[in-house]
Amino acid sequence: MKKITNWVLGLTGGIGAGKTAVSNMLEQLNISVVDADIVAREVVLPKTAGLAAIVARFSSTILNADGTLNRSKLRAKVFAEPTEKQWLNNLLHPLIRERLLMQLNQASSPYVVLVAPLLFENDLAQYCQRTLLVDVPVEVQIARTIQRDKVTKQQAEQIIAAQMSRQDKLTKADDIINNNRPLAEVANDLQQLHQQYLALAAQ
Incomplete structure (x- = not known):
């Protein structure tokens, strides 16, 4: 495991729970945020090794006219074929992890937040000193996801x-x-947690 020099808070929650709202509040408190979803998009941008490997596997028909990855085409291919999904995960997970760790180490705030929907599933919690779950009832998740997506x-x-x-x-x-x-109530509670994290990170 690559060494992380910063104190890391893992922030997670199911779809529609409101991770972004909470991570935005932490950013407003001048805390650096590293978002696994953003990093996952960065590793398949044009001219990256990730995108080159995908094109080599699926041909250039997997690209949009502007040379970017056509995500819906890729999704259709990997969902139809479990072995392709496994191949894609084997390609992308190490690339994403390496970039995440680099960004976590580069952060200069008192502590750094790793936002990852699959924090526990993808074993990213091992890089965190503490984990914070943004929680809502499942029926709220469903309603928000329908509305947003x-x-x-x-x-x-x-x-x-x-x-x-x-x-x-x-x-x-x-x-x-x-x-x-x-x-406003969420922000109030988060402010108290933030003070705890500052104290822990300073130890």
């Missing part, structure tokens, strides 16, 4: 079913913040 109720339920269960996440997380209430 314009998907059906069934699609939202399938996405949630594919993630680690809410109960398992609640068991694994060190800290939990309830995001099913006014944001």
